Amino acid sequence: MKRRDFLAGLGGLSTLALTGQTVQAQEAWPSKNISMVVPFPAGGQADIAARPVATYMQKVLGKAVIIDNRSGAGGSLGNSTVARAAPDGHTLLMTLSSLAVLPESDRIYGRPVAYEVDQLQPIARVLADPTLFAVPASAPWKTIQEFVADAKARPGAISYGSSGPFGTLHVSMEMFALSAGLKMLHVPYRGAAPAVSDLIGGQIQALASAPGTLKQHVDAGTLRVLANFGAERLAAFPDLPTFKELGYSDVEFYIWAGLFAPKGMPAPVVTKLRDTVRDAMKDPEVTKVFEAAGNMPAYQDSEDFAKFVAKDSERLVATAKKIGKV
Incomplete structure (x- = not known):
């Protein structure tokens, strides 16, 4: 074999080896503990959404899923932390519907924008309760x-x-x-x-x-x-009227909770994460926790969730503009 052909063969083997290592690294997710950032203190809606999902993920994935209650700036601190994190699937965000409003509030006040929504990738909606x-x-x-x-x-x-x-x-x-x-x-x-x-x-x-x-x-x-604040009465509070019933037709607000990740994660990691959260939301132990707290599960996979976030955010940003500086 000529030296040139031999070296070319080595190059091909190196490329295959590198490709194999990349695939292996992606398939090995998670390779370390996962941090699930909740941008509010313990006991709130995002925290309630995060804990049973994290418990299920930990059991299935074999790595600790640690809740990181990183509150501050109305949720902006935790949201921006994950938006800037490495997109390797080891830093996740369980956040609320204020996700799109907070960057707009920075613009209203003329502050540097802490993060943009498009820095985050929707994984799944977990809850969608009216306030x-x-x-x-x-x-x-x-x-x-x-x-x-x-x-x-x-x-x-x-x-x-x-x-x-x-x-x-x-x-x-x-x-x-x-x-x-x-x-x-x-x-x-x-x-x-x-x-x-x-x-x-x-x-x-x-x-x-x-x-x-x-x-x-x-x-x-x-x-x-x-x-x-919802369009319909809740099973957990059947006698509680909606604002629409009371004559306030423009008052409707849902405090949804959803899982996000930094944009740019490898496709195999995204797929495995989506599958894991989907299975978590089917697990009776997870849904039992939500229902006991008065929260009905409202699962949406990433594509439908992304559309939902875009539509809901448009309405909430318009409200924020009406509120103005406070």
Whole structure:
């Protein structure tokens, strides 16, 4: 064999070896523990969505799936952390519908944009619950009509909590306030859980949050819910009217939770991750956790989820622009 042909053969073998190594590396995912970033404190909607899915993934994949509650800036800190992470499938994000609103809020305030939505790849939607309007059980209001009448009589006197400016809880409450012509005092928190705690304690007077963060407190008699931001009544709260039923036709808000990854992951990793989450959402142990918390599973695979995010985000960004600087 001529030297030239021999060297060419070696080159071909090297290429095959490198290709084989790449395929093997991709097929080996996960090769280390997985971090699932939740951009809010423990106990909120994103955290409720993340934990049973992470438990299932850990069992199936054979690597630890560690929940990283990285709260701050209404969720922007955790979202941007994952947007900048290596696209190797070892850093994931379980986030909420504020995902698209937060970059818009940076633009509204003239700040550097922390991340863009297109830096993240939708993997699957897990939950899609409407927010519920809650007040302390000791509050004088038994209906939305009573609340609106009092808020109009005392502009700026009634305070409400949120997970931060332009987060899910803030946008939903401002959507209602704009529709009803109310002026309330906004008190931002680092997430839903501390806001719920202060609502129970009476430090704030109202809150819009997910059923899963409110149901145990409603059942315990410490909170009262007055309205549902969804288009239809919920099975877990069958007697709770929707805002649309109450005459607020433009008030509709869903606090969905979904799994994302940094854009640019290898196709085999994406496929395995999608398959794993799909199977997790079929697992009775996972769905039982959600249903016990008052959250009905609302699974969508990546393609349908991407379309859903685009449509929902368009509506929420328009609301954010109406809110303006706060």
